[in-house]
Amino acid sequence: xxxxxxxVTSASDMAEPADTVRVPVxxxxxxxxxxxxxxVLGEAGALIARRIPGCRAAIxxxxxxxxxxxxxxxxxxxxxxxxxxxxxxxxxxxxKNFATFEQVVDAVIAGRFERGDAIVALGGGVVGxxxxxxxxxxxxxxxxxxxxxxxxxxxxxxxxxxxxINVSHGKNLVGVFHQPDLVLADTGVLDTLSERHFRAxxxxxxxxxxxxDADFFVWLEENWRDVFAGGPARxxxxxxxxxxxxxxxARDERESGERALLNLGHTFGHALEAATGYGDRLVHGxxxxxxxxxxxxxxxRMNLASKDDADRVRAHFAGVGLPTTLAEIPGDLPDADGLMxxxxxxxKVSRGSLTFILTHGIGKAxxxxxxxxxxxxxxxxxxxxxxxxx
Amino acid sequence: xxxxxxxVTSASDMAEPADTVRVPVxxxxxxxxxxxxxxVLGEAGALIARRIPGCRAAIxxxxxxxxxxxxxxxxxxxxxxxxxxxxxxxxxxxxKNFATFEQVVDAVIAGRFERGDAIVALGGGVVGxxxxxxxxxxxxxxxxxxxxxxxxxxxxxxxxxxxxINVSHGKNLVGVFHQPDLVLADTGVLDTLSERHFRAxxxxxxxxxxxxDADFFVWLEENWRDVFAGGPARxxxxxxxxxxxxxxxARDERESGERALLNLGHTFGHALEAATGYGDRLVHGxxxxxxxxxxxxxxxRMNLASKDDADRVRAHFAGVGLPTTLAEIPGDLPDADGLMxxxxxxxKVSRGSLTFILTHGIGKAxxxxxxxxxxxxxxxxxxxxxxxxx
Numbered sequence: 214x215x216x217x218x219x220x221v222t223s224a225s226d227m228a229e230p231a232d233t234v235r236v237p238v239x240x241x242x243x244x245x246x247x248x249x250x251x252x253v254l255g256e257a258g259a260l261i262a263r264r265i266p267g268c269r270a271a272i273x274x275x276x277x278x279x280x281x282x283x284x285x286x287x288x289x290x291x292x293x294x295x296x297x298x299x300x301x302x303x304x305x306x307x308x309k310n311f312a313t314f315e316q317v318v319d320a321v322i323a324g325r326f327e328r329g330d331a332i333v334a335l336g337g338g339v340v341g342x343x344x345x346x347x348x349x350x351x352x353x354x355x356x357x358x359x360x361x362x363x364x365x366x367x368x369x370x371x372x373x374x375x376x377x378i379n380v381s382h383g384k385n386l387v388g389v390f391h392q393p394d395l396v397l398a399d400t401g402v403l404d405t406l407s408e409r410h411f412r413a414x415x416x417x418x419x420x421x422x423x424x425x426d427a428d429f430f431v432w433l434e435e436n437w438r439d440v441f442a443g444g445p446a447r448x449x450x451x452x453x454x455x456x457x458x459x460x461x462x463a464r465d466e467r468e469s470g471e472r473a474l475l476n477l478g479h480t481f482g483h484a485l486e487a488a489t490g491y492g493d494r495l496v497h498g499x500x501x502x503x504x505x506x507x508x509x510x511x512x513x514r515m516n517l518a519s520k521d522d523a524d525r526v527r528a529h530f531a532g533v534g535l536p537t538t539l540a541e542i543p544g545d546l547p548d549a550d551g552l553m554x555x556x557x558x559x560x561k562v563s564r565g566s567l568t569f570i571l572t573h574g575i576g577k578a579x580x581x582x583x584x585x586x587x588x589x590x591x592x593x594x595x596x597x598x599x600x601x602x603x
Numbered sequence: 604x605x606x607x608x609x610x611v612t613s614a615s616d617m618a619e620p621a622d623t624v625r626v627p628v629x630x631x632x633x634x635x636x637x638x639x640x641x642x643v644l645g646e647a648g649a650l651i652a653r654r655i656p657g658c659r660a661a662i663x664x665x666x667x668x669x670x671x672x673x674x675x676x677x678x679x680x681x682x683x684x685x686x687x688x689x690x691x692x693x694x695x696x697x698x699k700n701f702a703t704f705e706q707v708v709d710a711v712i713a714g715r716f717e718r719g720d721a722i723v724a725l726g727g728g729v730v731g732x733x734x735x736x737x738x739x740x741x742x743x744x745x746x747x748x749x750x751x752x753x754x755x756x757x758x759x760x761x762x763x764x765x766x767x768i769n770v771s772h773g774k775n776l777v778g779v780f781h782q783p784d785l786v787l788a789d790t791g792v793l794d795t796l797s798e799r800h801f802r803a804x805x806x807x808x809x810x811x812x813x814x815x816d817a818d819f820f821v822w823l824e825e826n827w828r829d830v831f832a833g834g835p836a837r838x839x840x841x842x843x844x845x846x847x848x849x850x851x852x853a854r855d856e857r858e859s860g861e862r863a864l865l866n867l868g869h870t871f872g873h874a875l876e877a878a879t880g881y882g883d884r885l886v887h888g889x890x891x892x893x894x895x896x897x898x899x900x901x902x903x904r905m906n907l908a909s910k911d912d913a914d915r916v917r918a919h920f921a922g923v924g925l926p927t928t929l930a931e932i933p934g935d936l937p938d939a940d941g942l943m944x945x946x947x948x949x950x951k952v953s954r955g956s957l958t959f960i961l962t963h964g965i966g967k968a969x970x971x972x973x974x975x976x977x978x979x980x981x982x983x984x985x986x987x988x989x990x991x992x993x
Contacts, residue, residue: 311701311705315701318770318777319770319771319772322770322772322773322776322777323772346740349779350736350740350767350777350778350779351776351777352776352777353765353767353778353779353780354779354780354857375743377740377743380708380709380712381709382709382712382713383712386712386741386742387708387712387740387741387742388740388743389739389740389743389744389779390743390744467744
């Protein structure tokens with residue numbers, strides 16, 4: 214029997230379509246590759262068969278993504294001799310709940326999938342987080358393959374092994390770390406995304422520049438239109454993002470330190486998502502676009518970063534059409550105290566003190582512990598007032 | 604913030620009551636100690652405070668165990684300055700289900716317990732498996748302390764990091780590996796167990812002799828009455844069992860090989876538990892008592908072990924009052940084909956072939972892959988027929 218999660222073939226003997234970029238994630242015996250390029254979805258069967266010989270596959274997808282891409286995946290698996298069945302959930306964040314989790318778990322077990330078989334997540338972040346959690350707990354861990362179909366999932370949620378569901382108290386509060394065996398990011402499937410959702414995912418791409426790669430931020434300022442258009446610039450942006458995240462995750466798999474940098478903009482962002490009901494009013498990428506602008510503005514307020522840098526960040530997000538202010542969020546928002554309550558409910562709270570990702574400037578983010586809650590509250594009150602005045 | 608699962612103090616600077624036996628479990632950065640002795644429950648607060656400084660504690664227990672021991676634990680935690688609250692579930696295997704799992708998860712999150720806090724399981728195997736799974740998934744992993752209150756839990760389920768719940772298709776099919784930070788086995792609390800449940804737990808003690816320690820089996824043949832009576836023999840038997848399991852787990856944490864030896868008697872046993880509804884008709888220890896006898900008899904049938912050894916195993920189990928034959932199970936059982944279906948649903952199935960733990964004799968268990976299902980079926984048919992004749 215093959216132990217769950219153990220690489221079966223070495224990373225170097227896999228084949229992939231030409232022009233595919235391979236980003237290795239170095240996690241010892243849990244190491245794996247991310248393959249990025251146009252057309253990798255059509256090669257999924259052969260790639261999975263090489264990585265996890267003899268496996269069967271339980272595909273988890275949602276009805277929207279399934280309509281576009283399930284047939285391609287199933288054909289590819291069939292060609293490679295991989296027996297599979299599909300479990301289709303409803304699209305949207307609502308599926309990251311206990312009821313759907315239990316349904317998918319039951320379906321996998323009813324399908325007699327074993328530890329040596331694979332859960333294949335075909336979809337965006339919701340499907341990936343849900344399916345990964347299922348893969349992490351059925352028979353205490355099955356193989357797991359991510360085929361992210363949104364830009365957000367390709368550059369963020371499909372890399373790094375975080376899985377989970379939401380509970381009434383907040384997002385992603387229940388889950389496990391369960392690394393995939395393989396990630397296949399087909400840049401072509403992003404052509405089926407709406408402009409709004411592509412843009413939202415792009416906010417996470419910019420994040421990698423802002424965390425620790427000022428050159429990449431400059432490159433994005435100059436080339437973002439090509440990233441949106443598709444082609445080699447898109448592949449480059451996704452590969453650079455994955456490489457950046459992979460390096461951070463490799464150094465701190467379980468988020469005991471540096472990995473928290475990936476939360477740049479997320480403490481503010483999660484509070485805004487909670488305030489707007491995690492729905493169409495404000496999608497995740499839009500929330501963290503505003504959140505990253507707020508993180509830079511707050512860093513300026515704390516005399517940590519220059520106003521020029523913060524303005525440049527705001528200008529780039531605004532330039533691509535992402536929201537950058539609280540005033541752009543449709544509908545009412547809680548007041549500053551209400552937002553602070555949401556912030557303190559966020560999981561990155563340690564012993565009651567606030568931990569924020571702040572910055573010394575573009576590409577110079579850092580983890581600030583013991584941020585004084587009152588300073589954040591006053592800053593948010595002003596940000597809200599500024600919105601009310603416009 | 605302290606990463607979940609990271610030892611905060613080294614094992615060697617903990618204090619414990621005199622006459623306590625310490626069994627280290629060597630799992631690298633997930634290493635921990637099992638402390639075994641009369642009275643360790645009363646020292647739980649100080650021991651936990653040393654191991655996980657500054658933690659709060661969410662106690663998970665059942666109403667029966669809680670009635671006997673919750674007050675002692677709460678007092679000890681309070682004395683050590685550990686803020687705690689208790690989550691009480693119904694006693695019995697029925698609590699290892701999705702609904703109770705979700706309730707406990709929600710209660711822990713509602714109580715604002717963070718990654719640096721601890722879930723403390725006070726109870727038998729059900730509570731430990733359930734609470735451990737909760738600790739493994741809330742905020743993707745919290746600290747975890749096991750205080751097993753049954754003999755079964757002290758020598759088996761509290762050691763090794765397996766956690767989980769049952770689903771309609773079978774036991775323990777959903778869960779995670781999540782090692783505790785500390786295990787406190789108070790041999791005194793076993794005085795409140797019924798004779799039947801102590802005896803059932805004793806079957807797991809005997810298992811360690813049968814797997815790879817013939818001398819321990821001989822010692823048990825000679826000293827089992829003292830183990831039942833309490834005192835130093837009981838502590839010795841529990842410590843020997845834990846040491847044996849710890850050594851196996853240390854060599855194979857995720858059960859990719861040797862750890863499967865711990866399933867001696869369990870493939871038959873689980874099928875019998877499933878056939879009898881996981882209830883009072885046949886408790887786990889009784890099922891594996893019969894299962895271990897069957898495993899030895901089947902090994903004799905396969906010309907692997909001597910009939911003398913198998914008879915000696917049967918004699919010891921029967922001598923302490925444990926069941927050793929299918930005929931002793933009250934009520935009807937499925938026929939051999941029905942039992943085979945239950946066996947093939949057990950999770951230790953790999954690619955459709957049957958893996959059994961068989962033996963070359965007392966202390967000489969081994970993993971037999973590709974056991975021919977028909978041979979098992981015929982053996983079970985005869986075992987059933989033998990029961991019908993008596």
